[in-house]
Amino acid sequence: MSLDLTSDLLQINFKMPQGSKNGMYSFDRYKLDVEKLMLYRDDTEISLPPKIVKTLAVLIENRGSILSKDELIEKVWVDSIVEESNLSQNLYVLRKTLGAKPDGGQYIETLRRRGYRFTSDVQIMERTPDLSNGTEAKTSRTQIGVEREGNVLRLVDWTIPERLDKNAIATPDAPASRKSSLLKYTFAIILYAAAASAATALYLYSRPENVTSAERHADLTVTRLTTGNYVRDATISRDGNYFVYNEELDGTSRVWLQQTGRSQRVEIIPGGKWPICCKTFSPDGKFIYFLVTGAREKRNDLYRVATLGGMIEKVLEDVNSHVSFSPDGEQIIFQRYSAEKKSASFIIAASDGKGDQRELLASNEQFRLVYAAWAPDGKKIAFTSATQDPRSEGVCSLSTLDLESRAINPISNERWGTCYRMEWLRDGSGLVMIGTREGETNSTKRDQVYFISYPAGRSHRLTNDGNRQEYQSLGVTNDGAILAVPYSRSSQIWSLDANGDSRTAVQLTTGTADGRGSIAPLPDGRVGYTGRSGDAINVWIMNADGSNQEQVGDAAAVQDLNVTPDGKYFVYANESGKDSVLYRMGTDGSDPVELSTSEEFVIDSTVSPDGARLVYDVWKTNGNSHDVELRNVPFNGGESFTLTRDNCGVPHFSPDGAYVSCINFSRPKVAVLSAKDGSTVAVFDAVRSALLNSGAHWTPDGRALVYIVHQKNVSNLWKQPIDGGNPEPLTDFTNGSCYSLAYSWDGSRIYVARGDEIRDAVLITNYK
Template sequence: MENFSQSQFGPFLIDVRERVLLRDGQPVPLTPKAFDLLAALVAQPGRLISKEDLLQKVWPETFVEESNLAYNVCALRKALGDPAENGRYIGTVSKQGYRFTATVSPVNPANGGQPSSEGTAEIGREAFTGESRLSILAEVNEEPAPPRRLTTSVPPDVEKTVLPFLRQDPVRRYQTIADAKVAHEDLDADSSGTAQRHVPPRSFAFSRRWAALFALAPVLPAAVYFAVQSRRVSSEPLRALPLTSLQGVMRSPSLSPDGNYVVFTWTGPKQDNSDIYVQQIGAGSPHPLTSDPSNDYSPSWSPDGRTIAFLRREPSGGKSGVWRIAPLGGTERKVAEIQPRLAMYRPISLAWCPDSRCVLVTDSPGEGKWDAVFLIALDTGEKRQLTYPEGQVLDVDPAISPDGRSLIFRRDTTPFSGAFYRVSLKANAVPDGEPVRLTSTLSAGRPAWMPDSREILFAARGALWRLDARTRGTPTRLPFVGQDGLTPVVSRTLDGRQRLVYMRSFADGNVWRVDTSAAGVPASTPPVAAIASTRSDQIPNLSPNGLQVAFLSNRSGESEIWVAAPDGSNADQLTSLGITPGFPRWSPDGKLIAFHGDPEGRPDILLVSSRGGKPRNLTTNMPNGGFPSFSRDSQWIYFTVVQSGEARIWKMPASGGAGVQVTNNIGTIAIESHDGRDLYYVERAERPSSVWRLPLGSGAPVKVLDGVVLGTFDVVEGGIYYIDRLSSEAGVQVTGR
């Protein structure tokens, strides 16, 4: 069969050589990536193509978020005039990928542009035929012929294992995937002439033989697993075996140098406080190292195995201490104190120097300056700055390669997204040259070096990835392990193999509803889950007419803005930008939704129609922007601008234009009163803070209340709803204005 460059489906003709799509002979405009996506789908009609394969085909040399794929699929469907999720041309297979569902025929230009009789994909051909509906139904329900009737080379035990997959009678099929897995393992063991046996923990390995540790938190009970691969068959998929099962939240695992112990934080048997625990892999129970009432986090085992360093958050919440302790316990020693700016948004991490004489952390260089990477000497507590971010960025999650020649860190443009950078090091961890950017902007966790000092591992898009830190290139997803993975760490065992530890965290947050008869009146019914999915749904905002809710959700794989009815029905994804959006807010007339995101690698305010469409960036001519809200007449948008390290409230016309500073003192989230006379704002969103009232006509700001957590307040007629963790009964409170 000839390899023609033209193919026809329905009224369309695609020419991959000339890169043109025609509909009834007229060009159909497509972006380059949308055309590449269509070409990839049409090339394999009827076949399910995974999201990973499509990302590699359409963006072969670039690491992009999965939402870029979803956005181009949506654009392609609109161009084909078939916007339905499973329409005539492109079908969606939930959480897996896409399938081109139309009949595709190769076109021979030498044949007058008519479809070729060769190679026509029979998509849409009836799978079952018959003279009547009854005969077709009989064919559908007919039990399949045993495989040995088709070929005598199929062994009886293989046929026995395969047949339940083919059975028409549901009772005769495998009832669960676990049943199928057991049958496959039994067949595998029988074919090798050996019975299944338990693989001791010390035989687990990484690279060709991996070992992985999962901490399932926070919605499900925490559990620890090993993902193991048999020595007998090197290509066998990895398997996860339970190691521990703990109630509560586990975070930040780190391996001992010999790979036999793991240190991590756990909220403990009472689930009341985060402390440091050590667990021998494959034996025993977790042993507590700390018991201080403060929050201990980010433990890290020294390369020489003698010390565990960790961070302890001070009661005020703004500062953290750098502490050290022996792996067997004993006296804790405070080494230094740090005060990074955005520690409350995402916990910072701590890493060791290869010689075990110093640690790396993120800290603020001083008033009005942005967070940078610092080296702290353990014996003196002396700090030395290693990176010098310029502009509105923060350098976080540092890690030095085992050979001491490279420093990896993430340069964040927002609290939840940034790009990885590498800087070469001379002796004594002295930077040698400027940092080199390795990735595009992404929402990723802390990096971990492989023992070869060449590759790094990191978590992003609900998986674990590896990247050559010297040549950059495209990150590669780790197979078989890493779903919902976070904070990977690698260690080489005494016998020369390698072991991987990471945390698996699956959060299923939902939007809840409380009904009251009037503002300030106690709830008339218990809270109920209003908007729920199997993923995270959060940061809701009710439309002015009460008929819709805008919220943030990653139910499509990426965090995007969604709208739905208050009961969760009619959910519709409003954005497909892959920019980690947040804080959606309705305009009082219900026509627009404002939110913040980082489409240009920095915080900005975006505006989108409540019916959907392309978002518009309002703050391209401002230093930055975040936490938007509308004035009561829908004419203005209030937002925060950070300059010289401090946040102030500004406003600008909703139609666009010049910004005007509103507050002189610190302010992060602002909401206008119902009568439009006052502006209420909270000082900070990253820690408990005060709410102030500023008369919009004239007058000085007045403090209204203290202790509002994470900026969670809203202004209604006659009062303010807020969340106060410091009150005697934690929860939603209300106060008069």
């Protein structure tokens, strides 16, 4: 959607030196409107975050002068404290957007240890009608609109609902003729990883043309509640006085209670090795309910503890979601999953766990129930449901169930890619939900906080700074304040000696998501990797020293990347709509060819050292979980066979091609299989706090497997000897997080995607 900033943007008053009466400049093919904070190339609008455009404006208005980092930060972020990385990212985006000058030089010059200078000739312009209110400019949406300014945010994307399709869902206590209105849901695999914006933010606000000016919203405010704590699974009491969250350290969960607006906190649940999640305050604020996964029972049980700490009491067994309370606090509703039936149900029970439990609603073969929220009037339940088919085109549906008539009605007619935890506003005027609109699953708009009005069902996104929101962290106070936990994960590619000595590490890239999905070194020394460009995740390639970085091919949702031993082809999985299909293309981006069928949902693959065979994983939905199998196929076509159906994925061939490593997600463990027949050769327990989504990579000599372990808030590579010896650290990084790794073809270097994770709880207000 094109942003008409002259009519829809809530205006921002920046105090900037005015070199032009109308704030209009031109240089080469570009025009800059300082007043509107808009940049144009050949009269085509380039949609950039206003703070990035402001960075360019400050440089141009001080052209010829050298601005130090501190001076530039002070002029761009007036009255705000930000890290240098914010400026570095703005300059990176500007350089990438502007490209080279006609003479081959850079528009923005870096003078070592001195600062930055704008180098192009600039002309001052008079404002013209077609760049102001009169004419709609063409739009090139090359970047995501993100704006930070003090403690204020502005919103984006009103959506006008489309008509909802209707499908059946079983209601055990209601006549079979009753129908629910449900939409389809896209397949998504949730990796519980982390980090949140440590600063407050200002957002762009836009709306469709047929939304009247009366529907504009006031400035939205975000207040940071924590300062650098590694926050997970947070929620807030209804009176807003306290919030609670987890911290994970070396596999130990600690639950902290903190007074809102204060830095002091109290540990209310002793640290332990058991996973704790899905916390909810009781309506009166006296108790915190939470789930614990038992090591022996392999199920989730519901517990509660007094808010200020005390005896921990077991309430119910076999609970698979956070609980939602009836208005009087006497009853709770939650999801329960039956592995035997491979079906989920919503259950109503007494909040103290006593008495009978009643099944309210059950999944059917088409749809599974996900989350439920009891309405403030006590008369209905809001719930989300999703299709069982991971390849379904559609979306999660939002509906209400009338507790008296059992009628099911849609809340929102919009199409959703994901829908997670949701909470009602206490006045019943709407719900807040963590979710993703259809088609945005692989974009920076995934997993955002939405307000959905009721009964109109209109939604607008409250967050849009490029960070995802933790899907289990949500809470709403009596006055409508929203607690959320955004997280950001910057990722750059580093190269270091194969012995893991961090002192040899050299940073090769400066992007925000370089190599986070995958790194694929080529035999000729170049390095392929996944990288983000706007909302797309593409294939990129660079020289071994990080020079000549360029995008190859048009794939826009790349999930994994490999290269053939002859260096001729990239092999990658690309998600499109309901499919995730394996492709082969030339390393120059030419001739993409499908290697798997659209009937398979493929994520990870590996090519044998002789280039003759390909092993890849196929994911299938099975109730509330996923089944994974490995398939072995000839690279150039021919008879294929299933290597294993034992939920083992993320395969990697051994250097001699005799074995395949994979991650058994059911345990989790690292397994070694025969590449010939899939028989199990060895199984290793993963180190506690291992991050196995990148798999276990073989060392060049084939004697060990290397994977990522995150301990004490730092990621390092660990090495597991194949002969069964104890695992030990390979690298010795003292900060940052690692996401993926790969050895160079000659075995002399390790490439690692690593960066910083930021995660803090925030409070969102003034959004209606």
